[in-house]
Amino acid sequence: MAQPIYPRQAGLSYTWLILSFCAIAAAAWSFKAGTVLENEELDAQRQQAEAEALVMLDLPDFAAEPTVQAKKDAFFGFLEPLAEAENARVARLRDEVEQWRADLDSGRALSAETLERLEVITARYYVSDDLATSDQIDELLIKVDTIPMSLILAQAANESAWGTSRFALVGNNLFGQWCFSVGCGVVPDSRPEGEVYEVRAFEHAGLSVRAYILNLNRHRSYADLRALRAERRAQGQAVTGLDLTPGLLAYSIRREEYVDELNAMIEFNDLLDLD
Template sequence: MRFLFIVFFVVVSLLALLLPFTVTFEPAETEYSETTGLPPVPKIGVYDALPDFSQFTDVNEKKLEFFSYLLPLIEAENLRILHSRSKLLEIEENFKANMLNDADRRQLAQLMDYYEVDPSLSNEQVFAVLKRRVDVVPEMMVLMQAANESAWGTSRFARRGLNLFGQWCYREGCGIVPNQRPEGQVYEVAKFDSVNQSVRSYMRNINTHPPYMDLRLLRERKRARDEELRAIELVEGLGSYSERGDEYIEELQSMIRVNRPLVMEVKQQMAAQLGDKPQTAN
C-alpha cells in the first residue's frame, strides 16, 4: 500500500513539473470537517489592483489604509491554513487508529504536494513535517514585512507586480528585472495577478522554504508548549529573509511595536462592522 502511495505521489509531481511555470501556487482543495469548531473561510474578492497609497500625506492615515486593505486577506488565508491543519490532525488520528480512507489519502497527498514534503519519508516523518509547515503566520509579521518590503505599497514591484514581499522568480519574463541586479544573475521580482496570490505565495514560502526552518521550529516549540504565536518573537527566525540579517529583524520588531495600536484600531473597526469582538493583534 505504501509503495502504491509513493508511485501515485511521484506521478502527480512529474505532471506538475510538466505544466507551464507560474509563480502562483494554488492550495489543494481540501474537504474540511464540519466538527473543527472553526468559522468558515470568508469569500474574499480578487484584489487585482493596489490603492494609490502615495496620495496620503498623513503617515498614520496611510498606515491605517494599508492595514485595512491587507488585513482581511491575511486573516482569510490564515483561517484557510487552520482548516488544513485541523484536517491534517484528523487524518493523523485516523492513521494511528488504522482507519485511513481514500479521501484521507487523497487529501494527505495534496498537502504533501503543496507543502513540498518528501514522499520517501516514513509516515511518521511525513506527519511531523506537515505539522511543522501547515500552520499560521502571525498577521503582524505579514503586515510589517509587506510594509517593509513594499514601502507601504508604493514600490515599483508592488505597483506593477502586486508583489508586496519582494518574492523572486527564476524564469525569464516571470517578473520585473531589478535595476540593481548584479551581472550574471537571472532572478526577477515575481509578478502576480492579484494581491491574494502574493499573500498566499508568501505564506507558502515561509512555511516550506529551507531558509525559514528556524522560524518554523520556533513556532513548533510554541505549539508544543501551548503558547501564543506572537510575531515579535517569531521574526527571530527570519534572519535569511534579508541580507541585513539581525538589523532586518530588529527593524521588523520595532515596526511591530510602533504599529500594533494602529492594527488594533483597524481590527476594532472590522469587528464593529461584523458585530464581533476584536481579537488581539498578534
C-alpha cells in the first residue's frame, strides 16, 4: 500500500500551525499552574490544553487550493490533528473507566468522588442509571473508545465535500450532524415541508469532530459499530475504518451504497495506513 497522501504541501502548513498553537497553549497552562509538577501530571495537563486549543481553529478555505490533490492534502492535514486530539481525550477517559473496572475486580470500593464522576460519564454516554455500578462500567467500556482515523477522515470528506459544503462553511459542520431545535444550525434547502431538523452549527471545526465521535459512541443507531469494535478489541486485533463501516448503515438513507462509498474512499486515499 502506498504511503499516506498527507500531511504535505498546504496540509503540512495547517498541521504545523495547529501543533504550534497547541504548544503555546500547553506552555501557558504550565505557567498558570505556577509550580513544578510531576512528569505524568504535567503531561496530562499538556494534553488537555492541546485538546482545548485545537477546537478554536477556524476552517480554512479548501476550495482555494489549486488542484484536487492539494485540496485533499490541505483537508486531511487540517483535520488529522483535530481527530488525534479528540481520540486522545477519549482514550484518557477510557483509561479512567478501565481503572474503575480493575478496582471493582480487585474488591476495592469506588470512592464517593469516583461515583460522582461515574454519574457524569454515564449520563454523557447514555448509560442507564438503573444499572448496577459494575454493569454501567461494562457498558462504558463498549462506548468509551476511539474511532479509527481512516473512518473519521473519510466520513468528514464525504459529508462536507472536502470541507467546501455550505454546512461546513457556515456551520463548521464536517459530518452532516443534525439538531432539532429552531436556530440550532443551518436549514437545508431541500428539507421537506413539515420537518424541523437543521444541520447543526458549531463554533469551531474541532467541536464538530468532538460531537461526531461522541455520537458514534453513544447513539443507539450505532450499536452495531460499537459491537464490531468491541469484538475486535476482545480478540486483541487492531480496529480499522473498514472494520467499522458496516455499522454505519443508519448514518445515511443510502445505507449500503453509503458504506460502499466510504470503503472506496478509505482505500483510494490509502487511509488505512493511519489506523
